[in-house]
Amino acid sequence: MEQLWLTEILKSIGRFFLHPVFYYAIILALVAGAARVKRERNDFHIRIYSSFLELRDLFPAGLLAGLVLSAVSVAVGVAVPLTVLAAVAALTIVFSLAGNFRFLSPAFTIGIPILAFSAVKWLPAGVQEKIGSPSFGMLAGISVMTGLLLIAEGFLMLTSGAKNIPPKLRKSRRGLTVGAFSAKRLWLVPVVCFLPSGPISLPFSWWPVMGWGGHTFSLVLVPFLLGFQHQIQSTLPAPAVKRIGTQVIWAGVLTAAIGAAGIWLPYLPVSAAGFAVLARGWISIRHRIRENNASYYFTQQNDGIIVLSVIPGSKADKMGLVTGEIISKCNGQAVRNMDEFYRALQINPAYCKLEVIDTNGEVRFAQGALYEGEHYELGILTVENKMNLETDEAL
The missing domain is CATH 2.30.42.10 (PDZ domain)
Incomplete structure (x- = not known):
């Protein structure tokens, strides 16, 4: 039994390094760094931070967050079908190509697939079988994972999101040059999940806590790419990032709580996903409204x-x-x-x-x-x- 677990652990690590999001995240961080340096030189005729800043921020904090989330995932027994993992990876790449990292929040990259797969349940049984629609038990586990990843996003914003935020110059509504900050981060968070089929049988009678209807499973180490992007111009960058991070944490807590209640009420996981999408979207919109309505902080001063x-x-x-x-x-x-x-x-x-x-x-x-x-x-x-x-x- 121990040898079987060891084999699965090694396979999960191998699957991690074969996952396209892992290599895509590295390329995306390098491209983002090059684009930032180009803007810095255009605005200030000097490079402020290294072009590898985004790449350096990609791993350390994300690895620690992934370790904590993996412990929770293993204890609860979160099973994620391959179809859902593929949808999450595809949306991650599509949203990042749109050029805005705020869509890389797990509320969008995971919440939207949950909504999509729940809608599949209204289709004919034959179509559901071909697509591989997950059970309500699986959706409950995935929605809880969405909430936990949202909490991780918020904590990452609080701990490292306000460090080394690059400045930029832009035009005010009156045509004057003002200063602003582009708070933009990427984190790669590896989380251990379970595929609902494989060589390993259930280790305990009470496990998984969030039942997914299967009897065997295999391990997979999934690289979730988390990101956020907000422009700050009405205040110092650190308080603004911390305010947004705190709001994201609360959105994650509520999402996880609603999803966990899906163990007893089958339609709550869908509600949790919908709440995550709306809450994270509203946090971004509210920040933008706040910034647009407030006066500029970094303008020419009379006293210095x-x-x-x-x-x-x-x-x-x-x-x-x-x-x-x-x-x-x-x-x-x-x-x-x-x-x-x-x-x-x-x-x-x-x-x-x-x-x-x-x-x-x-x-x-x-x-x-x-x-x-x-x-x-x-x-x-x-x-x-x-x-x-x-x-x-x-x-």
Whole structure:
């Protein structure tokens, strides 16, 4: 028995590396990184983050989330038919090709197939047999998995979604140049599931908790590709991402609860999938409405120069400057634009002392030694009028 389990575990790992989504996710991360660097160079004439940033973020956090979800999946006994896995993989690729990662939420990539396969049950029995419509017990397990993956999406947003968010420049409704952030992430989350047929028999009389009507199964390690994408322009990026992440977690909790109740009420798994699609869609729409109705955060300031972003490893980064702070004085001189900032730097070419208004409205000082020519490479990205955009957006 132990040898059979070991064989199935090794096979599941092999199936993981044969899954097209695994390789597609790597390619997608590389393409997304190249596109981001191109936009950064177009906006700021400099690369802010490495083109491998998206690829580096793809695995570590997702692997940890997958480990937790796999433990739950094994304990509950979530069975997923091959037809559903194929539909999820196909939708993942199609939605990502649309160019918007917000559709890579499990609410859409898994919730929509659940709705589609539940609709198959209204078709003639012969058609159902050919398509392979899953039982209500299976749909209950899959809908619970949808909720758990939504919770994972929310936690990933809270823990790593607000890190290294690249800035961008865009036009306001009045035609002025303003700063914004494109919060965009991809995570590959490998989860152990069960195929409803195979060489392994049921290990316990009470298992699976969410019965799927089968007596044998095989293991499969499924790479679920999770993603989100939201533009932030009315506030600092970290609070906005955390707010959305919290809302996604609650949507996942409710989805999992409704799906679990499907053990007793057969039509609740479909309701859970429908709720997930509507809830995740409403979270995105509500965020967009909020952003469109609010005033822009990163615009030219009367009391100084607002920091849109800081290049990692730069002098500004070492001085402790962060996004959203306002540089009000440089070497004792009040500064309101980049020309005044450059002139103030020349007062003491070997040393830079900045008076900064932090994101809480409190004044602090940031200072550091400069070397010859380094004041042109402090690493501060800011927002200027379009007439100065060609030369003043990167310091």
